[in-house]
Amino acid sequence: MGEQKFDVLPRGVNQQAFLKAVEAFRKLLGDENVLTKPEQLIAYMKIMMPVDEAEHAPSAALTATTVEQIQAIVKICNEYRIPIWTISTGRNFGYGSAAPHHRGQIILDLKKMNKILHVDPELCTALVEPGVTYQQLYDYLQAHDLPLMLSMPAPSAIAGPLGNTMDRGVGYTPYGEHFLMQCGMEVVLANGEVLRTGMGGVKGDNSWQVFKWGYGPTIDGLFTQSNYGICTKMGFWLMPRPPVYKPFSIKFDSEDDIADIVEVLRPLRIAQIIPNALVIANALWEAGGANVRRTQYYEGQGVTPDDVIERICADKGIGQWNVYAALYGTREQVAVNWQIVTDAIKALGKGAIITEEEAGDTEPFKYRAKLMQGIPNLQEFGLYNWRGGGGSMWFAPVSQARGSETSKQMRLAKKILNKYGLDYVGEFIVGWRDMHHVIDVLCDRSDPAEFKAAYACFQELLDEFERQGYAVYRVNTAFMERVAQSYGPVKRRVEHAIKRALDPNNILAPGKSGIDLETFKG
Incomplete structure (x- = not known):
């Protein structure tokens, strides 16, 4: 049997050197933990970004079970200049999945280290x-x-x-x-x-x-x-685990209510009356969580019309904005804080509070209540069924928790998404003083026009939000270099100085967060 020929190689590594490295990995880990056949690598190539899968194809994948094995792996990588892209449980949907940053990197999969x-x-x-x-x-x-x-x-x-x-x-x-x-x-x-x-x-x-x-x-x-x-x-x-847990939602019927929602809830969040990161989800995010498919209501192309969204809201009992939060503590603590929350909403003069008893077994309330109680589930994957086609990129700018910021970001994002024929599917997560504005840029990867539009849309979202003073806190692998530029040259020079000191051979995940000794020109 002849030597295996690799169709995908790490950057700057030839067939002979890579074969020697693979042989060293096999001697260390055993054949079953060194994956090089195309059918073995399929799981590491699935991406949801609208880019060519070949750009993020790994050359191989390794599975390690001990710290000592990882130490030996990096020794081999240093010897042959092999770049490795480390993953843990192997999922990162919306942020690049398990695929490496660039073509040819070896996946180091730590899923078997699960103690x-x-x-x-x-x-x-x-x-x-x-x-x-x-x-x-x-x-x-x-x-x-x-x-x-x-x-x-x-x-x-x-x-x-x-x-x-x-x-x-x-x-x-x-x-x-x-x-x-x-x-x-x-x-x-x-x-x-x-x-x-x-x-x-x-x-x-x-x-x-x-x-x-x-x-x-x-x-x-x-x-x-x-x-x-x-x-x-x-x-x-x-x-x-607290003795009393009280999840609730607040339904708002107008998209224009978003600023008022944040202004009334931020003081309660900062004061820890509402102690968890509260969510404000828009109608289409909720539709995905309720397993609604767009084609059930609309067969047309482009942006979903407002009247269709209103019909979904009426059918599913959801609002244009839907707040999710919870109270935790003793019976006495929860009773006092519940009075404060309900008084605040009453004073606002709009918003319908829904308790767990009133919501019953309905989605998306049910999975939100589980999340806020620390019970894992997969319900939110329903978002990917809204448009279909397997395309998703999370766009997540950060801002101050102010109503004015919320309105500004929502309108800007919606304008850009709609320009490219895509829906605004978003939620605001209000921390103590910040907001993460998480938008799922959903597209059909099998549609060439939509594929191209989604990529251009994401670029414009990054550009326009940066012009307004906003940057994302996390991004998919296709746009890591672009986002790193948003944070300025001094930060990048410091990051690469640390990289040169700790990893002079550039073997650990080159390109992660825009940190790559081979391509950095700063």
Whole structure:
């Protein structure tokens, strides 16, 4: 049998060198953990961005099970200048999926490193490996009857706490700022050394998951949204399950209500009357969550007409804007805060409050209530059925939590999306003082015209929002370089100086967040 010939190669690596590297990987990991055949790589090539899949095709994929194996992998990568793109639970829909940043990078898949290493029910902490999913951790808490609550993104069951936190994702409970709740990382550096952040470097110390800072510079954040190391363990805090949990929604019937919604709710959020990151979802986002397909109501091309949206709202009992929030605590605490919330909405003079008892088993209330209670589910994947065709890119600009900002962003986004024949499908997630405006740019990847339009639309969204002083906090792999430019040349020079110091051979995920020694000209 002749030697395998690889159709896809890493940048700057020839067939002979790559074959030697693959042989070294096989000797280290075994044949079953070194995937090079096209049919084995299909799962790592599925993308939802409107770009050619070939641009993000991996040359191979590795599955590792130990820290020692990862140390040995980076040694081989340094020897042969092989770039690796690390994933954990293997999903990142809307932000690039599992595919690498650019063609030829090897996927390092850590899904088999899926041990829940420790959960402390008294201090409410956990320590997990990269492959642990929210569903797995939730099942563990349930099986051991631990009174702890998770915070997770949506959809959540197949996502994992380590990967989501490393990309600075957010959730929907009072612990929804996930990086804020992270405490202690173990990281394999490009030279193979193992770094433990915070208190983790002190021999015999037992405070790794309770004290974030340690001594000297705090460097955990350097490893989030970066390519400076491979995180192999992460600690984080869990919320004690409260005796009373009261989810609710508020339905608003006019798109123009968005500014008033934020102004009335922001003070309650900052004061922790409403302690979780509240969501304000528009009608079409809700339609997706209720499993509505566009073709059920409209067969035409381009933007969905307003009268069609109004008919969907009437049929499904949803508003033009739909607020989701929850109260947590003792019976007395919840009763007092509920009075404050209802009084505020009454004073506003608009908005219909819907309780869990009133909503019953209806979607999308049901899955939202689960999210805010830390119960994983996959219901929000219904968004992808709204338009169909497998195309999705999340556009997520950040702003102050002000009503004026909300109105401005909504109108600007809607104008640009509609220009390209695409629907505005969006929600605002109000943190303590910030807002993430998450828009799903949905398109049919099988339609060449829509494919092209969606790409141009995303470019214009980035350009126009930047002109207005807004930038996104996270983006898909096709636009990482473009977004990095938004944050200015000084930040980029610092990022690349750190990269040169920690990874001079540029082997760890080149291109992640625009950090790539080979292409940077700053």
